[in-house]
Amino acid sequence: MPTKTTTTLLLAALLLPLGSSAASRDELLGQYALSARAASPAFSGFSAARGEKLHVTKFAGGKAETPACTSCHADSPLSAGRTPAGKSIDALAVSLTPTRYTDPAKVEKWFKRNCHDVLGRECTPLEKGDWLSYMISQ
Amino acid sequence: MKAIALKIPFRPIALGLVVLLFSGVLLERAQAGGGHFFPPVTDPLVREECGSCHLAYAPSMLPKSSWTRMMGELKNHFGDDASVDAAKTERITRYLNANAADSGGQRNGGKLLRGVSMENAPLRITELPRWVSEHRKISTAEWKSKKVGSKANCVACHVDAERGYYDE
Structure with a gap:
């Protein structure tokens, strides 16, 4: 009995960090869903497939050097990217970089900067949710 | 008793002092990596905000006036909008200024900033005359490889740049 309790506790302790980072990502997705529904009552959930399309599409509205997310992040979310100044960027996929998207302020900061560079505008909550869903699925 | 107290061994002491001084100079040179050591950024906020897109450049590579100007125009940071909120801007500016070439980082930035006005220095480290002359043998093909x-990618050649060492 004590062994079982210990094992359970140990398992819980091991899974706790995993659970909390997943929870903070879900919370962020929930906020984007609220905003997306407010923007369009027809909103029926995020789509990783739409997120993937957004990730690889080349846009004309942003900077000439960065037409797509993949201009700096690698073509695959499973590979590391590279900034114009040569710094390596951790893979975007949650499976490879589990610490990603757990700090909402950081996520918003980079959406703001990168959407301006790539699309020449802010991203909509729908786009952010789709993109995030894609990265969580990877 | 008196005679013993007066017998100070001047020669060994002087010799010892010379040896100590000599090793001190050697140690300093070793630590400084032959004048190519620039202490890396240690503040986590500065590392995060100034080190995501490029290497978090050592504050001792530029004087206070350059850092202050740069932090005042983050909206157009060499063509990028790198602005951060007011509180972070203030904290980062304070850190950079405290460790700039003409304050905390004086000893290390000294050579790199030779011949540069502390009040009107460039914003780009790569425009410092000393930087230009140290890199004069690098061909355009190598830069473009x-x-x-x-030119912002120091670690491509200076493998220990993240830790502050810029030897060849």
Whole structure:
């Protein structure tokens, strides 16, 4: 009995960090869903497939050097990217970089900067949710 | 008793002092990596905000006036909008200024900033005359190579740049 309790506790302790980072990502997705529904009552959930399309599409509205997310992040979310100044960027996929998207302020900061560079505008909550869903699925 | 107290061994002491001084100079040179050591950024906020897109450049590579100007125009940071909120801007500016070439980082930035006015220095480290002359042998092809790609990419050649060492 004590062994079982210990094992359970140990398992819980091991899974706790995993659970909390997943929870903070879900919370962020929930906020984007609220905003997306407010923007369009027809909103029926995020789509990783739409997120993937957004990730690889080349846009004309942003900077000439960065037409797509993949201009700096690698073509695959499973590979590391590279900034114009040569710094390596951790893979975007949650499976490879589990610490990603757990700090909402950081996520918003980079959406703001990168959407301006790539699309020449802010991203909509729908786009952010789709993109995030894609990265969580990877 | 008196006679013993007066017998100070001047020669060994002097010799010892010379040896100590000599090793001190050697140690300093070793630590300084032959004048190519620039202490890396240690503040986590500065590392995060100034080190995501490029290497978090050592504050001792530029004087206070350059850092202050740069932090005042983050909206157009060499063509990028790198602005951060007011509180972070203030904290980062304070850190950079405290460790700038003409304050905390004086000893290390000294050579790199030779011949540069502390009040009117460039914003780009790569425009410092000393930087230009130290890199004069690098060809355009090398700068444009896949491995380097940008003059901002110090670590492509200076493998220990993240830790502050810029030897060849």
